[in-house]
Amino acid sequence: MKLLFEREEFLERVGRAKKKMVERGIDLLLVASPANQFWLTGYDGWSFYTPQMVAVSLKAEEPIWVGRKMDAVGAKFTAFLKPENVVPYPDHYVGTLERHPMEFLAEELKRRGWDKGTIGVETDDYYYTAKWDAILKRDLPNAKFVDAFLLVNWCRMKKSPRELEYMRQAGKISAAAQK
Numbered sequence: 001m002k003l004l005f006e007r008e009e010f011l012e013r014v015g016r017a018k019k020k021m022v023e024r025g026i027d028l029l030l031v032a033s034p035a036n037q038f039w040l041t042g043y044d045g046w047s048f049y050t051p052q053m054v055a056v057s058l059k060a061e062e063p064i065w066v067g068r069k070m071d072a073v074g075a076k077f078t079a080f081l082k083p084e085n086v087v088p089y090p091d092h093y094v095g096t097l098e099r100h101p102m103e104f105l106a107e108e109l110k111r112r113g114w115d116k117g118t119i120g121v122e123t124d125d126y127y128y129t130a131k132w133d134a135i136l137k138r139d140l141p142n143a144k145f146v147d148a149f150l151l152v153n154w155c156r157m158k159k160s161p162r163e164l165e166y167m168r169q170a171g172k173i174s175a176a177a178q179k
Contacts, residue, residue, distance in 0.1 A: 027117030047071035106139035120148025
């Protein structure tokens with residue numbers, strides 16, 4: 001499957017987000033918004049009915065995508081990420097009160113050494129729930145959590161030449177549909 005945008009464009013987007021992270025003193029950004037996940041990685045799936053997250057670390061070139069195992073196949077096809085940065089959690093994390101996907105995410109962040117410093121989260125995003133917040137704060141006690149709502153949204157406002165091209169094409173299609 002061909003990506004809608006080149007790898008370089010995704011890395012430029014991640015770079016813009018990282019610049020804003022540095023300005024705000026954020027070491028790790030957790031992105032719950034499906035639209036922001038798409039913009040940062042190209043991941044295009046309707047799997048947001050189960051917990052998934054993109055984590056952008058200042059310590060790594062690429063973000064990681066963490067989501068349900070059955071959705072990781074789609075992530076490998078649609079995201080620009082290297083295979084090792086698509087991190088699936090097993091289905092025994094789904095539909096149970098005994099464990100939660102955010103516990104898996106916290107363990108993955110610890111494994112990578114991303115569990116300290118300041119973590120920005122999209123606190124006012126529909127997909128970042130109070131339960132997710134409580135689990136992450138409990139399981140990542142060495143981190144300070146701050147609000148990073150709209151950080152990626154503001155980065156998305158500046159459009160690349162390719163995005164502008166797609167917008168023009170969409171406008172032509174819409175205009176043709178109105179005739």
